[in-house]
Amino acid sequence: xxxxxxxxxxxxxxxxxxxxxxxxxxxxxxxxxxxxxxxxxxxxxxxxxxxxxxxxxxxxxxxxxxxxxxxxxxxxxxxxxxxxxxxxxxxxxxxxxxxxxxxxxxxxxxxx
Amino acid sequence: xxxxxxxxxxxxxxxxxxxxxxxxxxxxxxxxxxxxxxxxxxxxxxxxxxxxxxxxxxxxxxxxxxxxxxxxxxxxxxxxxxxxxxxxxxxxxxxxxxxxxxxxxxxxxxxxxxxxx
Numbered sequence: 644x645x646x647x648x649x650x651x652x653x654x655x656x657x658x659x660x661x662x663x664x665x666x667x668x669x670x671x672x673x674x675x676x677x678x679x680x681x682x683x684x685x686x687x688x689x690x691x692x693x694x695x696x697x698x699x700x701x702x703x704x705x706x707x708x709x710x711x712x713x714x715x716x717x718x719x720x721x722x723x724x725x726x727x728x729x730x731x732x733x734x735x736x737x738x739x740x741x742x743x744x745x746x747x748x749x750x751x752x753x754x755x
Numbered sequence: 756x757x758x759x760x761x762x763x764x765x766x767x768x769x770x771x772x773x774x775x776x777x778x779x780x781x782x783x784x785x786x787x788x789x790x791x792x793x794x795x796x797x798x799x800x801x802x803x804x805x806x807x808x809x810x811x812x813x814x815x816x817x818x819x820x821x822x823x824x825x826x827x828x829x830x831x832x833x834x835x836x837x838x839x840x841x842x843x844x845x846x847x848x849x850x851x852x853x854x855x856x857x858x859x860x861x862x863x864x865x866x867x868x869x870x871x872x
Contacts, residue, residue, distance in 0.1 A: 677860070686759075686846045686863030687798065730797065742788060742800040742811055743848075743861060 647731045652750040661718045663749050665731030668712050676707060676714045679730040681748070687730065691716070718751075726753045757782065759849050759864035760829075767870045768837050776832040776867045780849030786810075787830045788848040788861060789822060798846060804830060805852075837871045844868050 648666040655661045667676065675694050679687040680702075691698060693705040693714070704717040718725055728748040760779040768774050780787050785806050790798040803811040804824035815822065819837075824830040834841055845868075848861035 684866075686848070686866050688863065689860045692860065728797075742803050742814070743790075743798075744800065745790075745797040747797050 647733060647746050649729075649731050649746065649749045651747065652752070654752045654754065655721055656754050657722055658720055661721050661725070661751065661753075663716045663718075663729055663731075663751070664713055665716070666713045667731070667733045670711050670733050671735065673735045674711075674733045675735075676705065676711075676731065676733050678703070678705065678716050679732070679743075679745075681728045681730065683727075687745075721751075721753050723753050723755065725751065727751060759847055759862050761845075761847050761864035761867050763867060764865060765868050765870070767872065769872050770838055771836050774834040774837050774841070774869055774871075776834075776845050776847075776869070778830040778832070778847030778849075778864060780830070780847075781851075781862055783851055784849035784862070785852045786850045787824050788850075789830075789832050790846045790848065792844045792846060792866075794843075801832070834869075837869075839871045842869055842871045 675692055677692040678690050680690045681687040690702050691700055691705045693707055695707050698705045706715040728750050730745050730748040732743060759781055762777050766774055778787060787804045789801040791801055792798045800814040802815045802822045804822060806824055807826050819835045821833045844866045846863050846866045848863045850861045
């Protein structure tokens, strides 16, 4: 499983765009990149997944450069409710269901 | 469609007692995973089960911990003779069987917070 590195914490303000970058230098050909969000006292929630280029859904966008050695989760116009821990993880797209390896995540704090 | 259910949400035990944590997966999901989270840390995988089978228990402590997912009823994580170090949040997740399994997409419950006095 490829190891990921992401900032321990980030601060921003309401209405700003927040970009959280994750490094995964040893990503394998079959690996997908997945992001989870965890609010305090809740279980993690899947928010977005991608393989290359750009993926967008109603919650966030995920940018993946051509070499795939990093990825950036982009949260547009954040609000206080986006305060959470964000986890980046990578793994084999062709593997059957298996455990998720969570890192320490990025603790995002949004201020008014 | 109800999400993953866990109960109890909070559990207090004294050292030496047993803790039983229950998890009901989402409807139609046959894969269940248990994770443990210490304060200010990420989740750590414990065990992965399918109905009546343990698929991967590489994260389970060798002693005092066991898990099951019977043909009928919820999955149970059992901790015998609890110690203070077992105090943590225990999360259960579920995913559907193939071909509906989306890689790395698991649905998590709200967790059970175990406090050992």
